Amino acid sequence: MQDLSVGTAWLHSLFLGFMPEWLAVTLECLLIGVGLMLLYAVLALFYILFERKVCAYFQCRLGPNRVGPWGLMQSIADMFKILIKELISLNHIDKFLFGLAPYLVIIASMLAFAVLPWGNGLQIIDFNVGIFFLLAVSSIGVLGILLAGWSSNNKFTLIGALRSGAQMISYELSMGLCVVTMVCMAGTMSVGGIVNAQEHLWFIFSGHIPAIIAFVIFMIAGTAETNRGPFDLPEAESELTAGYHTEYSGIHFGFFYLAEYLNLFIVSGVAALLFFGGWMPLHIPGWDAFNHIMDYIPSVIWFIGKAIALSFIIIWFKWTFPRLRIDQLLTLEWKYLLPINLFNLVLMVLIVTFKWYL
Amino acid sequence: MVNIQEKISKLFPEATFEAGDVMRVTVPDAQWHDFAKTLRDDEELSFDFLVTIVGMDWKENGLGCIYYLTSTKHNTHISVKVMATGDRQQPFIHSIADLWAIAVIFEREVYDFFGIIFINNPDMRRLFLNIDWKGFPLRKDYNDDPNINPVSIENERQTDFTDMWVEEADGKVVKKERRIFAEDDFVVNIGPQHPATHGVLRFRTAVDGEIIKKIDIYLGYIHRGVEKICEGLTYPQTLHFMDRLDYFSAHPYHHCLCMAIEEAAGIQISRRAQVIRVLMDELSRIASHCLFIGTYCMDLGATTMLFYTLRVREQILDIMERTCGARMTFNYDCIGGVMQDLHPDFVKDVHALLDVIPKNIAEYNKVFTGNVIAKNRMENVGVLTREDAISWAVTGPNGRGSGWACDVRKCNPYSIYSELEFDEVVRTEGDSMARFKVRVEEMVQSARIIAQLIDNIPEGEYCVKVPKVIKLPVGHWFKTVEGCRGTFGVYLESDGTANPYRLKIAPPCLPASAVVDHITEGQKIADLITIGGSLDYIVPDIDR
Numbered sequence: 001m002q003d004l005s006v007g008t009a010w011l012h013s014l015f016l017g018f019m020p021e022w023l024a025v026t027l028e029c030l031l032i033g034v035g036l037m038l039l040y041a042v043l044a045l046f047y048i049l050f051e052r053k054v055c056a057y058f059q060c061r062l063g064p065n066r067v068g069p070w071g072l073m074q075s076i077a078d079m080f081k082i083l084i085k086e087l088i089s090l091n092h093i094d095k096f097l098f099g100l101a102p103y104l105v106i107i108a109s110m111l112a113f114a115v116l117p118w119g120n121g122l123q124i125i126d127f128n129v130g131i132f133f134l135l136a137v138s139s140i141g142v143l144g145i146l147l148a149g150w151s152s153n154n155k156f157t158l159i160g161a162l163r164s165g166a167q168m169i170s171y172e173l174s175m176g177l178c179v180v181t182m183v184c185m186a187g188t189m190s191v192g193g194i195v196n197a198q199e200h201l202w203f204i205f206s207g208h209i210p211a212i213i214a215f216v217i218f219m220i221a222g223t224a225e226t227n228r229g230p231f232d233l234p235e236a237e238s239e240l241t242a243g244y245h246t247e248y249s250g251i252h253f254g255f256f257y258l259a260e261y262l263n264l265f266i267v268s269g270v271a272a273l274l275f276f277g278g279w280m281p282l283h284i285p286g287w288d289a290f291n292h293i294m295d296y297i298p299s300v301i302w303f304i305g306k307a308i309a310l311s312f313i314i315i316w317f318k319w320t321f322p323r324l325r326i327d328q329l330l331t332l333e334w335k336y337l338l339p340i341n342l343f344n345l346v347l348m349v350l351i352v353t354f355k356w357y358l
Numbered sequence: 359m360v361n362i363q364e365k366i367s368k369l370f371p372e373a374t375f376e377a378g379d380v381m382r383v384t385v386p387d388a389q390w391h392d393f394a395k396t397l398r399d400d401e402e403l404s405f406d407f408l409v410t411i412v413g414m415d416w417k418e419n420g421l422g423c424i425y426y427l428t429s430t431k432h433n434t435h436i437s438v439k440v441m442a443t444g445d446r447q448q449p450f451i452h453s454i455a456d457l458w459a460i461a462v463i464f465e466r467e468v469y470d471f472f473g474i475i476f477i478n479n480p481d482m483r484r485l486f487l488n489i490d491w492k493g494f495p496l497r498k499d500y501n502d503d504p505n506i507n508p509v510s511i512e513n514e515r516q517t518d519f520t521d522m523w524v525e526e527a528d529g530k531v532v533k534k535e536r537r538i539f540a541e542d543d544f545v546v547n548i549g550p551q552h553p554a555t556h557g558v559l560r561f562r563t564a565v566d567g568e569i570i571k572k573i574d575i576y577l578g579y580i581h582r583g584v585e586k587i588c589e590g591l592t593y594p595q596t597l598h599f600m601d602r603l604d605y606f607s608a609h610p611y612h613h614c615l616c617m618a619i620e621e622a623a624g625i626q627i628s629r630r631a632q633v634i635r636v637l638m639d640e641l642s643r644i645a646s647h648c649l650f651i652g653t654y655c656m657d658l659g660a661t662t663m664l665f666y667t668l669r670v671r672e673q674i675l676d677i678m679e680r681t682c683g684a685r686m687t688f689n690y691d692c693i694g695g696v697m698q699d700l701h702p703d704f705v706k707d708v709h710a711l712l713d714v715i716p717k718n719i720a721e722y723n724k725v726f727t728g729n730v731i732a733k734n735r736m737e738n739v740g741v742l743t744r745e746d747a748i749s750w751a752v753t754g755p756n757g758r759g760s761g762w763a764c765d766v767r768k769c770n771p772y773s774i775y776s777e778l779e780f781d782e783v784v785r786t787e788g789d790s791m792a793r794f795k796v797r798v799e800e801m802v803q804s805a806r807i808i809a810q811l812i813d814n815i816p817e818g819e820y821c822v823k824v825p826k827v828i829k830l831p832v833g834h835w836f837k838t839v840e841g842c843r844g845t846f847g848v849y850l851e852s853d854g855t856a857n858p859y860r861l862k863i864a865p866p867c868l869p870a871s872a873v874v875d876h877i878t879e880g881q882k883i884a885d886l887i888t889i890g891g892s893l894d895y896i897v898p899d900i901d902r
Contacts, residue, residue, distance in 0.1 A: 059665040155546045159568070159883070229659055230731055320725070322732050323659025325884040326568055 005121025102255035104144030130191035160243030174221035222267035229318035268310035410864035413468035486578035557897030607646035631695030646842035695821030740889035754844025759793035
């Protein structure tokens with residue numbers, strides 16, 4: 001398995017050769033920032049096209065197929081369109097909060113990118129409470145949504161935002177408990193540590209029953225957390241037109257839209273990290289030749305491939321199920337998922353204590 | 359079977375009778391409310407279903423209303439004529455809103471068009487026209503000068519108040535102002551431009567958090583005055599407007615007016631034409647229910663279903679296009695038969711359709727009906743009891759979902775339906791799921807009807823010769839058919855000329871939209887969408 005940290009270390013020493021350390025670190029941070037922005041844009045464009053194609057095939061359609069071969073350029077064209085669109089300014093709103101809200105939403109998803117395990121040694125920051133940090137920053141998003149709904153001064157957005165608040169705060173509990181369950185298994189909160197703990201076997205296999213339960217709950221909670229169907233109540237089109245972002249236009253609307261897709265990636269990425277070994281290739285104990293072949297596939301491809309495969313499942317949900325009602329949504333969380341989750345945590349602790357894992 | 363006429367004349371000696379396709383009883387306004395109560399409550403009469411209220415302006419003979427009533431128990435029909443008291447400036451009739459829930463809306467419609475004030479109606483506002491409209495358009499002396507009611511470039515004036523006219527002890531009628539909503543209600547406008555209202559319909563919704571307290575339905579955004587326009591047209595011209603009411607399934611409406619005119623003119627149409635008409639009606643029903651399933655699932659968030667159902671609908675529209683030349687407004691039925699003969703491939707295409715329908719319905723049930731989320735969203739949501747369905751005159755699949763066997767094809771067969779073999783689908787739950795399932799099962803029954811007819815289309819002329827100018831004898835006729843969304847009625851009154859004196863359309867969707875307030879109370883906002891979608895009203899049909 002090639003270690004990509006060799007490359008980053010080489011770059012660091014190269015910079016140190018002709019500049020002081022503080023400048024080198026600043027420059028590296030800048031480079032990472034630019035790289036992150038680019039990655040963000042590329043991923044969002046890819047996801048938009050991906051979802052449109054997937055849903056088109058579910059619906060016996062072809063999806064975008066006019067701009068570029070197989071419609072590949074469609075999202076780029078859409079991006080340019082949204083960039084040149086006018087930002088309609090509204091009267092009777094809180095202009096500062098209205099402007100701030102989309103940035104809060106997008107910052108939340110961007111910060112989460114920092115701790116994702118992109119590849120072997122390719123992690124922006126790997127510290128001892130990485131997964132905790134991820135949960136913390138992804139909660140900032142709900143603040144942006146609440147602000148957007150409140151500052152728009154519109155009854156639909158307000159209802160959308162309040163629904164969203166109730167929904168995201170509830171489902172964060174489930175997300176958090178799933179993460180705690182898996183942290184139990186890994187014995188560390190560091191993202192790198194969690195990946196390395198799955199070197200011999202992914203947690204979804206080694207943790208068997210509790211890991212599978214946690215995975216299912218995580219996917220449900222993750223879908224709810226990203227406001228995607230069947231949990232897309234905050235922006236339930238047929239009820240609240242566009243929910244909290246009804247009043248937004250141009251790139252401000254685009255930010256919400258991007259954040260939604262990037263959150264989809266983040267949730268699938270975290271699921272890949274917790275249950276499918278992050279960037280770790282598929283290793284099966286005893287099958288040395290197989291494991292060796294798997295190591296030849298670059299770690300970046302492993303991670304992104306897993307994330308996209310999991311996103312596909314979430315997209316599949318969205319285009320199959322009808323939407324839940326708000327009280328049913330909260331019932332599902334508080335009366336079913338949460339008790340199951342608590343029980344599951346106990347189960348996992350027992351398994352770890354008695355070493356019943358594979 | 360009790361003799362209705364004898365019984366009524368015993369109880370109300372002042373009533374006069376007039377024979378016709380439906381017996382017409384005339385009673386003075388002073389006795390009307392008591393008479394209506396007797397008609398509804400008497401065991402032997404039990405006329406519990408108010409089909410429609412036809413407002414009439416007989417010029418110098420005064421204004422009045424004709425009430426069409428049906429007994430769901432005995433399957434008998436009666437119409438009651440009540441003349442308004444007072445002068446033309448302020449004519450009065452006593453309201454029957456306390457007896458039939460739907461009368462509130464029907465009386466508002468009459469008030470809107472004829473200016474007849476209904477004493478004791480709790481909500482005497484205009485229904486379709488805006489509140490500043492001058493004059494009452496369906497009166498014969500209405501001045502339609504555009505300068506009197508110019509196209510407004512201002513926002514429409516809105517009010518939170520409504521009027522109620524009550525009779526005081528000394529017989530004087532006075533106006534009282536009432537609030538529509540409580541003073542501190544949080545009122546959300548759902549519509550007119552809203553994806554789930556299926557057209558430009560507006561619900562002013564008072565909510566408490568997510569719970570709906572009251573809905574005030576606000577109509578008239580696409581009111582075109584079809585009834586008024588028809589008074590200036592010849593009979594064949596009036597037909598075209600029927601396509602533009604329920605535009606998702608135009609054939610049955612067209613069929614209804616054709617039958618009314620043919621009956622009035624004494625035209626017998628060929629069997630071939632009748633078979634073609636029934637085939638088209640049933641194809642429309644499948645197409646319409648397909649669209650219902652698709653859009654309803656989309657309202658509930660299951661977008662993919664829309665495409666699955668549109669596949670079948672497209673196939674039907676292709677068949678229609680080949681024969682009728684159009685996909686939406688077919689103009690296919692005409693007085694004397696149908697416009698042109700069937701396309702040579704018609705039989706083959708319909709067979710191909712019949713082959714795919716069972717597979718598709720199985721797929722819909724697999725993807726959607728059995729889904730646990732769909733069940734949670736629809737079961738026990740918006741329960742409409744049988745009594746309420748009748749009182750609100752909610753007919754069609756909605757009424758049948760509440761256990762009311764109201765299919766006109768069964769209880770009052772027209773055309774060749776009495777010879778056909780099919781089941782009336784009735785479910786007793788009365789919730790949104792029942793209304794949904796009734797429609798799915800009706801598709802199967804419609805397919806069954808088509809299968810019976812498709813191989814036995816008799817030879818013959820598709821359209822009989824009719825006079826160039828059609829004049830109907832003096833008289834009045836009322837005809838109902840089973841439209842795709844419920845009982846569709848046409849009241850036709852002729853004064854012997856080539857134009858109808860009055861053509862009243864009784865659409866099924868007006869009651870369906872009016873009942874929304876009643877069955878959403880205490881439910882969630884999301885349920886409004888579920889309930890509205892399950893009632894499947896279509897706005898051009900409501901507004902006309």
